[in-house]
Amino acid sequence: MKAHALNKSYLRRWLFCYVLLLGTLLQSCASEEQAIELSGRTMGTSWHVTYTPYGELLDVSSGDVQQAIEEVLEDVNRSMSTYRPDSEISRFNKTTPAKWFSVSEPFMTVLQGAIHIGEASEGAYDVTVGALVNLWGFGPDARNDTVPEESELKELLGHIGQTSLTIDKPGHKILKTDTLSLDFSSIAKGYGVDRVADWLGRSGVQNYLVEVGGEMRLLGKNPRGSSWRIAIEQPDSPIGTLATAISLSGDAVATSGDYRNYFEVDEKRYSHTIDPRNGYPIVHDLVSVTVVHASAMMADGWATAFMVMGAQQAMTVALEQHLAVYLIQRTATNFYSSYSPEFRQYLEDAP
Numbered sequence: 001m002k003a004h005a006l007n008k009s010y011l012r013r014w015l016f017c018y019v020l021l022l023g024t025l026l027q028s029c030a031s032e033e034q035a036i037e038l039s040g041r042t043m044g045t046s047w048h049v050t051y052t053p054y055g056e057l058l059d060v061s062s063g064d065v066q067q068a069i070e071e072v073l074e075d076v077n078r079s080m081s082t083y084r085p086d087s088e089i090s091r092f093n094k095t096t097p098a099k100w101f102s103v104s105e106p107f108m109t110v111l112q113g114a115i116h117i118g119e120a121s122e123g124a125y126d127v128t129v130g131a132l133v134n135l136w137g138f139g140p141d142a143r144n145d146t147v148p149e150e151s152e153l154k155e156l157l158g159h160i161g162q163t164s165l166t167i168d169k170p171g172h173k174i175l176k177t178d179t180l181s182l183d184f185s186s187i188a189k190g191y192g193v194d195r196v197a198d199w200l201g202r203s204g205v206q207n208y209l210v211e212v213g214g215e216m217r218l219l220g221k222n223p224r225g226s227s228w229r230i231a232i233e234q235p236d237s238p239i240g241t242l243a244t245a246i247s248l249s250g251d252a253v254a255t256s257g258d259y260r261n262y263f264e265v266d267e268k269r270y271s272h273t274i275d276p277r278n279g280y281p282i283v284h285d286l287v288s289v290t291v292v293h294a295s296a297m298m299a300d301g302w303a304t305a306f307m308v309m310g311a312q313q314a315m316t317v318a319l320e321q322h323l324a325v326y327l328i329q330r331t332a333t334n335f336y337s338s339y340s341p342e343f344r345q346y347l348e349d350a351p
Helices: 010-026 062-080 088-094 105-120 130-135 150-157 188-202 296-309 311-321 341-346
Strands: 036-042 045-051 165-168 173-176 208-212 215-219 228-233 242-248 252-257 262-265 268-271 286-293 324-330 335-339
Touching: 036 062, 045 062, 045 188, 062 088, 062 105, 062 188, 105 165, 105 188, 105 296, 130 150, 188 208, 188 215, 188 252, 188 296, 215 228, 215 296, 228 252, 228 286, 242 286, 242 324, 242 335, 242 341, 252 296, 286 296, 286 311, 286 341, 296 311, 296 324, 311 324, 324 341
Parallel strands: none
Antiparallel strands: 036 045, 045 208, 165 173, 208 215, 215 252, 228 242, 252 286, 262 268, 286 324, 324 335
């Protein structure tokens, strides 16, 4: 069955957040130090960095900082992009089972973070979901907007599972015991944010905002001398509609939603978020998840895991793991939100 011509852009979901931040920054005339804003493209999306020059970067040109940031992000892309046939992850996916594969330290870090989330989420998150993502048309293969045959899904489900991975951390190598494919798309952008933020921190920068594809990490103050203010978008609403806003510093934030990237067949919506437990796109009333965490990589991965779970299980796991989580659910006529106790501190209007 062919799909209707409806494919919402994944890249638009955080446009409003960045516009709000940009407007805040442009009002910072009272700051003694002028913030520098840089941007570019990476991982099929955009990146933005705002920082106040300090430490080693005090006398470094913005052009040199831009180049350094792009090199950091290119290193992540070169390792973890499934859209590059020569990347580290693509080469591993092509290897035959029972053959050890040497990996870099960054690759190992992301893989172990993903496996931790997979175990803590009891399989709602699974880094070996790559083949299913491709089958549904949300991976590097050509998009066809069709619903796979059930026989295809059952066949692939038999090859999904991170228990089929063996990790030798001291030896920096991994092995698969089945014909599976890794997919870091739900965690690599967050890792890229962490890498850039760490580089800025090592350079002595004390105030920055780093964003890649909507995932952010922030430190210190904005140019007006107050905490960074981040907007959470209202799902399925015109750009500029605010669900809530949070203030934070020294943390990372990531949001996952099912309302921007999907296709429709016979008036039924198929989300880009695939449940690795049954092989199908998610179908429930949870439409947006925002996670605040010390690590952008972990916030990124957990946001996807919670989207797969649905609201009830997501809140249960968030409470068990003591995670700061904000959920938005859809009703027949409106939306309503809930959040974990750990998230309350970030809400500007929380009691």
